[in-house]
Amino acid sequence: MSMQVLRQADYRRMPWKNGGGETTEVTVSPPGAGFDTFDWRISMALVKGDGPFSVFPGIDRTLSILDGNGMRLDIDGARFDLTRASAPLAFPADVATDAVLMDGAITDLNVMSRRTVFRHQVERFDLGAARTFTSDADVMAVLADTGRITVTASESTALGPRDTAIFQAPGAVAVAAKDTARGYVISFWKI
Numbered sequence: 001m002s003m004q005v006l007r008q009a010d011y012r013r014m015p016w017k018n019g020g021g022e023t024t025e026v027t028v029s030p031p032g033a034g035f036d037t038f039d040w041r042i043s044m045a046l047v048k049g050d051g052p053f054s055v056f057p058g059i060d061r062t063l064s065i066l067d068g069n070g071m072r073l074d075i076d077g078a079r080f081d082l083t084r085a086s087a088p089l090a091f092p093a094d095v096a097t098d099a100v101l102m103d104g105a106i107t108d109l110n111v112m113s114r115r116t117v118f119r120h121q122v123e124r125f126d127l128g129a130a131r132t133f134t135s136d137a138d139v140m141a142v143l144a145d146t147g148r149i150t151v152t153a154s155e156s157t158a159l160g161p162r163d164t165a166i167f168q169a170p171g172a173v174a175v176a177a178k179d180t181a182r183g184y185v186i187s188f189w190k191i
Helices: none
Strands: 003-006 012-015 022-029 040-047 059-067 071-075 078-082 089-092 097-101 106-114 118-127 131-134 139-146 149-152 156-159 164-168 172-176 181-190
Touching (some): 003 156, 022 139, 022 164, 106 118, 106 181, 118 131, 118 172, 156 164
Antiparallel strands (some): 022 040, 071 078, 131 172, 139 164, 139 181, 149 156, 149 172
8 A cells, every 4th residue: 555645834725716715735636636627635724704615516525624613604505513523524515605704714624526536535533542544445545633643554654733644545544643633534435
């Protein structure tokens, strides 16, 4: 199983699709794909104000709060409160979605996949000890949120806050932390 390590300092920054803010692209497939051509994408966004989400036809999205007090989402008429304590929220990215910040700016983790090509799942984890994730996914990513995390598959690497390890055709990936740490396991399956 091959592993690629992506460091936060190397992520690409770009405007949101609707121009309302800035996103930090962690990784995209295929490499270099734009908003209309990606198969799957992992990004983070600093949200400073209320407003509509960008619409992505044919895309499914999962959103998690990394920093801040959260936001209230209106997704095609249904209301959701999303905070750091909430489970990742999956919803279609091609329906009308508006956000209202609960108390100041937030940073979110945004995972998207083109529903005719890939499906995805996002799982948040909190560590105080080692844990192993086993997946039959075609691609699996481990994103460190807080603390330092060591990931081990065929080799080991340390991830600092917001660093990511990407595994192609994963099996078992061990994740450990010396102190308390939070992270996300993101899995993508080909349709």
